[in-house]
Amino acid sequence: GAGVSQTPSNKVTEKGKYVELRCDPISGHTALYWYRQSLGQGPEFLIYFQGTGAADDSGLPNDRFFAVRPEGSVSTLKIQRTERGDSAMYLCASSLRQDAEAFFGQGTRLTVV
Amino acid sequence: DAKTTQPTSMDCAEGRAANLPCNHSTISGNEYVYWYRQIHSQGPQYIIHGLKNNETNEMASLIITEDRKSSTLILPHATLRDTAVYYCIVRGFSSGGSNYKLTFGKGTLLTVNP
Secondary structure (H helix, E strand, O other), rough: OOEEEEEEEEEEEEOOOOOEEEEEEEOOEEEEEEEEEEOOOOOOEEEEEEOOOOOEEOOOOOOOOEEOOEEEEEOOEEOOOOHHHHHHEEEEEOOOOOOOOOOOOOEEEEOOO | OOOOOOEEEEEOOOOOOEEEEEEEOOOOOOOEEEEEOOOOOOOOOOEEEEEEOOOOOOOOOEOOOOOOOEEEEEEOOOHHHHOOOOOOOOEEEOOOOOOOOOOOOEEEEEEEEE
């Protein structure tokens, strides 16, 4: 597929558990973004990678959230000790360069019960 | 990034042009206007962007006023599948700046009626 791929599409987890959400960007895209979207709201920025490094993680809500992109391609968003308030759609986007248009995946719907 | 103001919702008849307005009165010279849309339960979809000139692509046209304080996204022949939330976003790129990210508001829910 040519688009941004996110897995899983849905994840249900129990409060307190650890989860990992995966994003496969479009091949060759150097910039990668994670967003979170609650019901009825627009997506909120979490973190931005340029290559392997996190250039801006100012949107991560607290230290339970962490993201990596070790080889500059696939990225994983990790959430420790999940809380019910973490339930949301997690969206990933990539762009060819920092100043190019960003293309989004279909998201991972996370539900913490 | 400059803030944008959009109507909460709009209706349009199928086959007619949908004109979605956006105000961005505090936009600065190096900031672009971007439009995305989000169909229910899907990720946002890029539509179009522009700086000062009007732009057109296979999806839509973007008309930016001369003073750049507002813009209109035009879907020339709306179909039922165009029902979605449309987001107008101002995005700036300055050397060494950190304003590459897209800041979404609540957007306009466009409902295309048969």
